[in-house]
Amino acid sequence: MGQEPIVVYLLVFIFGLAIGSFLNVCIYRVPLKLSIAQGRSFCPECKSKIAWYDNLPLLSFLFLGAKCRNCRRPISWVYPAVELISAALFCLAFWKFGLSWQFFSSLALISALIVISLVDLKHQVIPDLISLPGIFLGVAFSFFIPGFSWLNSVMGVLVGGIFFYLMAIGGELLFKKESLGGGDIKLAAMLGAFLGWKKLLLVFFISSFLGALVGLSLILALKQFRSKRIIPFGPFLALAAVLVIFVGDSLLNFYISHFWQR
Numbered sequence: 001m002g003q004e005p006i007v008v009y010l011l012v013f014i015f016g017l018a019i020g021s022f023l024n025v026c027i028y029r030v031p032l033k034l035s036i037a038q039g040r041s042f043c044p045e046c047k048s049k050i051a052w053y054d055n056l057p058l059l060s061f062l063f064l065g066a067k068c069r070n071c072r073r074p075i076s077w078v079y080p081a082v083e084l085i086s087a088a089l090f091c092l093a094f095w096k097f098g099l100s101w102q103f104f105s106s107l108a109l110i111s112a113l114i115v116i117s118l119v120d121l122k123h124q125v126i127p128d129l130i131s132l133p134g135i136f137l138g139v140a141f142s143f144f145i146p147g148f149s150w151l152n153s154v155m156g157v158l159v160g161g162i163f164f165y166l167m168a169i170g171g172e173l174l175f176k177k178e179s180l181g182g183g184d185i186k187l188a189a190m191l192g193a194f195l196g197w198k199k200l201l202l203v204f205f206i207s208s209f210l211g212a213l214v215g216l217s218l219i220l221a222l223k224q225f226r227s228k229r230i231i232p233f234g235p236f237l238a239l240a241a242v243l244v245i246f247v248g249d250s251l252l253n254f255y256i257s258h259f260w261q262r
Contacts (some may be wrong), residue, residue: 005121012087012094013087016087027078027118028079045068048069083193089172094135109134112131116234132186132190135193138194139193155197156192157192159197160190163204164184211231
């Protein structure tokens with residue numbers, strides 16, 4: 001773990017930038033129900049086609065001065081941010097797992113979570129096009145990852161779906177409004193497929209803590225959040241899942257050794 005030459009990490013970083021560029025396409029097109037496989041990239045403002053030399057991950061953003069070559073309107077900082085985050089997390093996954101099935105499983109999950117987070121933040125929806133295939137992909141990876149059985153994966157799907165469905169019903173009865181949507185339930189099932197039921201529960205506790213912390217901070221700091229404005233839960237689930245990917249085993253071992261055995 002982490003002993004590969006620097007050039008290997010550079011290749012993984014470049015690969016992460018390229019995937020991040022594709023994820024930007026998904027983030028923009030999936031909510032609009034546009035094809036992610038056909039058609040060249042275009043400026044969301046003036047709709048002009050983007051030449052290949054203006055579509056280089058990160059570099060084109062810098063060379064163009066963060067403006068469209070055609071209409072000169074600003075290019076959102078979200079695009080390079082997604083590319084950099086993807087590249088950094090890919091390198092971190094390679095450092096932790098090496099060239100293994102766990103590495104490729106982590107890349108698939110991380111990529112899905114990046115798209116889901118940005119779409120949920122902007123549109124308050126978690127696309128089925130990402131979460132539903134992700135459930136089957138997570139179960140499929142479980143057959144190849146040493147120490148992670150398909151039964152654990154399937155149990156994760158069931159726990160995620162059933163537990164979050166019950167949470168949604170309980171929240172609606174308690175608060176008299178929808179607290180968890182169907183997208184959150186499907187996302188939980190996908191996370192269970194990739195992580196297993198034990199780590200899924202860890203994701204739930206971490207995401208609930210983060211959500212409560214951020215929500216309370218916004219309510220105290222910003223008056224407009226004291227209304228009935230909804231804060232999407234998907235990004236908190238995604239952030240918690242990324243943390244669990246890298247430190248989940250350590251957290252579980254710490255809990256078992258310090259609390260479970262008492």
